Amino acid sequence: MAEEKKDETILEEDTKQQADSELHVEEIDANETTSTDSDEINEPEVDHLEIELVETKERLARVRADYENFRRRTKDEKEAQAKYRAQSFIEKLLPALDNFERALSVEPQNEEAKQLLQGMEMVNRQIQEALANEGVEVIPTKGEMFDPHLHQAVMQVEEDGYESNQIVDELQKGYQLKDRVIRHSMVKVNS
Structure with a gap:
């Protein structure tokens, strides 16, 4: 708003100066006198140009x-x-990784199941290494103090050996x- 008023004021000054200079030229023509001094410059015009230069x-x-x-x-x-860049892909991969880890937690009943479990553990290690190379880290939980920026408390329990607000167990x-x-x-927190 102030800029517009400033521009209007400058425009009005330009119009006045132009009218003054035209009037001055007409006076010179009327008197039919020619000035031999071409170095003569109109002071108000110089001031106006300096102001315009500063604004520019x-x-x-x-x-x-x-x-x-x-x-x-x-x-x-x-x-x-x-x-x-890998965030959306990693977010989609996490549920599959959770299921994979649940499958690894099953106790094998026979030798064939033990061998299958060993192969799954190797694949799990490779996946964890690939995620670590991308900068993915597991958030530490058990024994840590609860931090709402990192943890989501889904249960509060009273356990001996833990301080108040200390994480007792990790659910996810x-x-x-x-x-x-x-x-x-997702954690259980001691109250």
Whole structure:
């Protein structure tokens, strides 16, 4: 709003100066006198041009700052996108990983089942290594103090040997990708 008023004021001054200069030219023509001094410059016009120059420099500085902010934001967004590119895939993989770990927790009844379980453990290790290479970490739980940023308390129990607000047991593993939590750990907390 202030900029518009400022622009209107400048426009009015321009119009006045232009009218004054036209009037001045007509007076010269009427007197039929020619000035031999071409270095003579109209003072108000110089002042006006200086003001206009300052305003233009200020606008240029603002545009430059806006552009730098845009470049920085774009760069930050690209870095975040590259950093967390695997997040959606990992989120889809976690339920399958949970089922895989449940299958590993079954006690084998015969030799054939034991061999199958060994093969599944090897595959599980490879999956865990691949996730670790992407920056995925399991959120530590048992014995840790409850942190609402990392854990989701689904039960409160009273257990001896644990401090208040200390995690007693983990019901579902939580994962984080670099510094971002993908899934909170579901835990039992001592009250």
